[in-house]
Amino acid sequence: MFCAALVVVATFIVLTVGKDSACRLLPTDSSWPAQDVWNAFNQSVDGRLIQTVPLGRPCHDPNYDEAKCSAIRDNWHSMEFHEASSSSIMDPGFLNKSCDPFDPRETPCRVGAYVQYAVNVSSVDHVIKTVQFVKEHNIRFVVRNTGHDFLGRSTGAGAVAVWVHHLRDVEWIPEFKSPLHTGPAFKAHAGALSFDIALAADSKGLVVVTGGTPNVGFTGGFVQGGGQSATMSSYGLGADQTLEFEVVTTQGKFVRASHTENQDLYWALSGGGAGTYAVVWSVTVKAHQDLPVTTASLNFTLDENTQETFYQAIDAYQASTPSLADAKIWSTAQYSSAFFNLFPIFAVNKTSAEISALLQPLLDSLDRLGVKYTSSVQSYDKYLDGYNTLDNLINVPIGVITFGSRLLPQSVFAQGETLRRTQETIRGILEGGGLVADFIMKPTLDVAGNPQNAVLPAWRDVNKHVIVALPLTDGESSAQLSDQKKKITTEFMPALKKLTPGSGSYDNEGDPSEPDFKEAFYGANYDRLLEIKDKWDPDQILYGAVNVGGDRWHQTEEGRLCRNEEYVDLLHDTFTSRFRYQASNSEL
Incomplete structure (x- = not known):
């Protein structure tokens, strides 16, 4: 009798929670965290929470400033102008005209499709606390560096981002030893740019396969998405150079992934798509002898x-x-x-x-x-x-x-x-x-x-x-x-x-x-990648429309991120079966 009651209650809870959390929150929702909650979160990440103010704001009333707006328009198509922003991205197609500096000044400037907040992370703990916060409050989560992104992964309405841009340390490893490579290597942290790596390698008479554009973030889309480079016909793609990753999982764990440790995650991170499986904290890659x-x-x-x-x-x-x-x-x-x-x-x-x-x-x-x-x-x-x-x-x-x-x-x-x-x-x-x-x-x-x-x-x-x-x-x-x-x-x-x-x-x-x-x-890699996605990100915190698992979600006209009904049904069936199994095997 008690087991049967447990199944009914558990199933009701799963179904109810599943329906209520089928969509991520937006700031217009009554259940959006109150300001004191945000203040407490800011304290937990050492005051590193940044509320988004779109770069185009001085081009719109009531904050219009002709001189500032002119400078913004003059620099709008420069990568460097957006690179240092905690919220801007380099593809206007994903911003839904939220605060376009070229729109008439009377057009309202909205945060809209920009992330609502970004955490300027400087420690693994900052990433873990941010992941925990968005999960607790059902808020969309984004990982961003420079905004050099043409698939919309670096932004999202109502999102909180971990902004890794200032994690630019590059470490030289004179003699890395592993089954894959024995020789020089470099360890690049999450915010390192391609040019940071190129300069570090040059100082040692070496070359690393880096992005064709110098301010491309190295550890994000470049390495995780394959990575084309001017040296790829000599050494292979960016993803072919990886030796080891350090990541923060969406379960709040800091782990390593390599050829010998968490091999499935290492395989997926090496070319299986960025911002999908875990938050990359660092990547170690091969270095090659410099040549003319x-x-x-x-x-x-x-x-x-x-x-x-x-x-x-x-x-x-x-x-x-x-x-x-x-x-x-x-x-x-x-x-x-x-x-x-x-x-x-x-x-x-x-x-x-x-x-x-x-x-x-x-x-x-x-x-x-x-x-x-x-x-x-x-x-x-x-x-x-x-x-x-x-x-x-x-x-x-x-x-x-x-x-x-x-x-x-x-x-x-x-x-x-x-x-x-x-x-x-x-x-x-x-x-x-x-x-x-x-x-x-x-x-x-x-x-x-x-x-x-x-x-x-x-x-x-x-x-x-x-x-x-x-x-x-x-x-x-x-x-x-x-x-x-x-x-x-x-x-x-x-x-x-x-x-x-x-x-x-x-x-x-x-x-x-x-x-x-x-x-x-x-x-042919997709099915295996989806299995790895579900193992390492079971709550589907990491999202991209064309990322692995992206078709389980859709964005509404207002930018709200919602699970597709068929995936919600699948989750219900999975959790219900799990509860029934656990209840039937309980010793009471």
Whole structure:
């Protein structure tokens, strides 16, 4: 009798709590914590709680300040401007016009889709206390560093963030020893930027695989999401370099994950998607001996060529992809229907003569077409000297495009009909008003040292990572932004998918509206990653719309994060079965 009563009561509690907590709270809810609760929480994290004031506030009444607003607008597309903010992000598409500095001054400035609070964490205990607080009060949780995020993971309406930006220590380990690697390594803490690691490595005559853009956070999306780099064709992806993680779990534990300890978590964190399994406190990665590098460039425009000749020149570039990739270079090209800029070709341990010879067949093709172009080749004694010249990567503007991406395998560049389809697909995107940025690389398993990790398998056969984009206009309406995003998702991306069945996308630079994100971003790894997610984050505290497990949730029009009904039903069934089992086995 008592067991039966226990089952009924327990089931009622689970069902009731499940329904009440199906959505995260917003500040407008009556159950939102009172100010004294926030004050107490602030004291518990040593006064490091920051209430969000959007950067665009001086551009709106009643706080309008013309001089400040002008400065904000002038710097809005600079990464550095947003990097130091505890709340801002570099993709306006996820802010829902909350406090847009380009909107009319009479438009209200709202916190809206920005995080409500951020904790400027300086200790593991700060992270643990923040996780405990959001769980106790059913508040959305976010992990953020620089806001260099194009999937919306670094923000969220009503959220509390752990802001790791000031945890920038980098430690040199002269002789790291593990089954995976014996030799030099670096331990980077959660806020370290790619350039922090590059400088530390350079001081020791070493190189670490870091992000192409210097202010990309190293331990977040870069390492956890795969991590493309100028050195990836020589050493592999960022995720291929990992040796050990220190993390805070959403159960409030500080643990290590490596090839020999918590191996499942280590596997998932190495390329299985950022902000999904645990809060990364640090990552230790391999270091490589510094080597000389050579860079090269190639530029031409429509101004001095006919439109057809211009497109034929781009066709010739596409045809050159396999030979460039096989040479283990990394390159990036940006082009439209009116300009083409290939810079850099970045080659590790290759001479100017070798790169000139590599480029010559492409230049010969352009000469035969009568294309007017400029090109150059330059060598440097070490990696950092070459990297510091890459102004188009170092000072890339943000918030000016919306985009998606696809990984193109070597097979689509095979001579004949296959290559022609590839050329026609790219031309169609350009003729449709699209912009293209593509990256030639070849991070094979052999190059990477045959790591065991959660990197999307499509990376191992890639020759080119292609980003397709449309321009954004300051102050455009939500409807206009939506139309641009829709064109990416429904026109440009399907064309690339048709060309590359079975391939995928780099999630850090993918389409945030990707309808088949499980296959595109995770491929055959998804089911195992979901099991690991449920083991290490059983309460589903960590969320991203296209993260592993992201389809269990949805955002309402007001930005509220809610569990999908079918997942709530699954939770009810799971917990009910668990209580019944425990009750039936109780000794009373």
